[in-house]
Amino acid sequence: MLLRVQFSRMPTTDLGFISRNQQGKGGPRRSGAVTSQGRGRPREAAQRRRVTAAGRQGCSRHRHCRRSEEQKMSGELSLHIDTKEPRWDQSSFTGRAKHFFTVTDPRNLLLSSKTLEEARRVIEDYRKGKVSPGLTEDQLWRAKYIYDSAFHPDTGEKMILIGRMSAQVPMNMTITGCMLTFYRTTPAVLFWQWVNQSFNAIVNYTNRSGDAPITVSQLGTAYVSATTGAVVTALGLKSLTKHLPPIIGRYVPFAAVAAANCINIPLMRQRELKLGIPITDEKGNRLGESKAAAQQAIAQVVVSRIGMAAPAMAIPPVIMNALEKRAFLKRYPWMNAPLQVGLVGLCLVFATPLCCALFPQKSSMRVSRLEPEVQALIREKNSDIEVVYFNKGL
Numbered sequence: 001m002l003l004r005v006q007f008s009r010m011p012t013t014d015l016g017f018i019s020r021n022q023q024g025k026g027g028p029r030r031s032g033a034v035t036s037q038g039r040g041r042p043r044e045a046a047q048r049r050r051v052t053a054a055g056r057q058g059c060s061r062h063r064h065c066r067r068s069e070e071q072k073m074s075g076e077l078s079l080h081i082d083t084k085e086p087r088w089d090q091s092s093f094t095g096r097a098k099h100f101f102t103v104t105d106p107r108n109l110l111l112s113s114k115t116l117e118e119a120r121r122v123i124e125d126y127r128k129g130k131v132s133p134g135l136t137e138d139q140l141w142r143a144k145y146i147y148d149s150a151f152h153p154d155t156g157e158k159m160i161l162i163g164r165m166s167a168q169v170p171m172n173m174t175i176t177g178c179m180l181t182f183y184r185t186t187p188a189v190l191f192w193q194w195v196n197q198s199f200n201a202i203v204n205y206t207n208r209s210g211d212a213p214i215t216v217s218q219l220g221t222a223y224v225s226a227t228t229g230a231v232v233t234a235l236g237l238k239s240l241t242k243h244l245p246p247i248i249g250r251y252v253p254f255a256a257v258a259a260a261n262c263i264n265i266p267l268m269r270q271r272e273l274k275l276g277i278p279i280t281d282e283k284g285n286r287l288g289e290s291k292a293a294a295q296q297a298i299a300q301v302v303v304s305r306i307g308m309a310a311p312a313m314a315i316p317p318v319i320m321n322a323l324e325k326r327a328f329l330k331r332y333p334w335m336n337a338p339l340q341v342g343l344v345g346l347c348l349v350f351a352t353p354l355c356c357a358l359f360p361q362k363s364s365m366r367v368s369r370l371e372p373e374v375q376a377l378i379r380e381k382n383s384d385i386e387v388v389y390f391n392k393g394l
Contacts, residue, residue: 079126081140090361090362091360096357096361102145103145105166109166115146119144119150163205165394168203172312178337180313181336190231196257207394223264226260227260234252234253234255234256237256254310254313265302272291276288276374279389287388296392300359300392304394312344312348319343320336323339356394362390370388
C-alpha cells in the first residue's frame with residue numbers, strides 16, 4: 001500500500017512526460033494504468049524512432065549501392081569496363097598482388113572446357129559491344145579472370161594445363177619439396193633437377209611474351225642448356241658442401257634453381273631478344289617490336305622467378321633441419337617428404353602471387369631507351385609518345 005501511495009504522488013512533470021509520449025503514439029491513457037512496464041514503453045518508442053532515423057540516414061548514405069543492385073537485377077551493364085586490363089589498379093603493388101592472387105588460384109585448374117569456352121564467349125562478346133542478358137559486373141570480372149587463366153593474352157590460344165599460372169603452386173610445391181627432400185644422392189639430384197627444368201621449359205614456352213613462335217630447335221637448345229646448367233651447379237655445390245654443416249647442403253637445390261633460371265628463361269625467349277617483342281602506346285595501339293623492351297622484360301621475369309623460389313627453398317630447410325633432430329621424424333622418417341611438400345606449398349601460396357606482382361605485367365619503357373630505328377618509327381607515327389608499353393611475360 002505504501003508503494004502505491006508513493007507512486008500515485010509522482011511529480012506531475014514526470015506524468016506529463018509519459019502522457020506526452022503516449023499521446024504521440026495513441027492518445028492519452030489513464031494515469032492509474034501507469035506501471036513499471038508502462039514506464040518502459042516510452043523508452044521502446046524512442047528507441048524505435050532512433051532506429052528508424054538511423055535506417056533512413058543509412059539508406060540515403062548508401063543509395064548508390066541500391067541503384068547498383070537494381071542495375072544488376074535489371075541486367076543493365078556498362079560497356080565502358082576495360083576487360084583487357086586487371087580489375088585492380090596495377091600502378092600499386094597491392095593492386096598487382098590482388099590481381100595475381102586471382103590469376104594463380106589453383107582452383108582454376110578444375111574448371112571444365114565448357115566453362116572456359118563460356119568465359120571466352122562472354123569476354124569476346126562484351127568487347128564487341130554485346131552484353132549477355134542478366135550479366136552483372138561481378139560475373140563479367142569472374143569471366144575475365146577465367147579467360148585470362150587459360151588463354152594467352154597476346155595470341156589468344158588456350159595454354160597447356162600445367163603451364164598455366166594457376167598450376168604454379170601445386171606443381172612447384174611437389175617438385176620443390178622433392179628436390180629439398182632427395183638431395184643427398186647424385187641420382188636423386190639428377191632426376192629432380194631434370195623434372196624441374198622440364199616443368200620450367202613448359203611454363204616458359206606457355207607464358208612467352210608476344211606472338212613470336214618458338215621453333216623446336218630453340219626449345220630444345222634452351223631445355224638442354226638449362227638442365228645442364230642446373231645439374232652442373234647442383235653437383236658442383238654438393239661436392240663443395242660435403243664437409244660443411246648439413247644446413248648448408250640443404251640450400252644447394254636453391255642455388256641450382258637460381259642458376260637454371262638465369263640460363264633457361266633467356267634461351268627460351270631468345271627469339272624475342274633477336275627480333276623484339278610487341279610494343280604499344282597507352283591505348284594499346286601497336287607501334288612495332290623492340291629488342292630493348294625484350295631485354296627488360298626477360299630481366300624482370302628472371303628476378304621474379306628467383307624471388308618466387310627463394311622463400312619456398314630457404315624457409316623449409318631451416319624448419320626441417322630442426323625437426324630431424326626430434327624424435328618424431330626419427331620414429332616416422334616417411335613423414336619427411338610430406339612435411340617438406342606441405343611447407344613448400346604454404347610458402348608458394350603467398351610467394352607466387354607476391355613475386356609475380358613485383359613488376360607490372362604491362363611493363364613500360366621510355367621511348368628514349370629504345371633502339372634508334374624504333375624511336376624513329378614511333379616519331380613518324382606520333383611525336384607526342386614518350387612511353388611505350390609491353391607484356392613482360394611471366
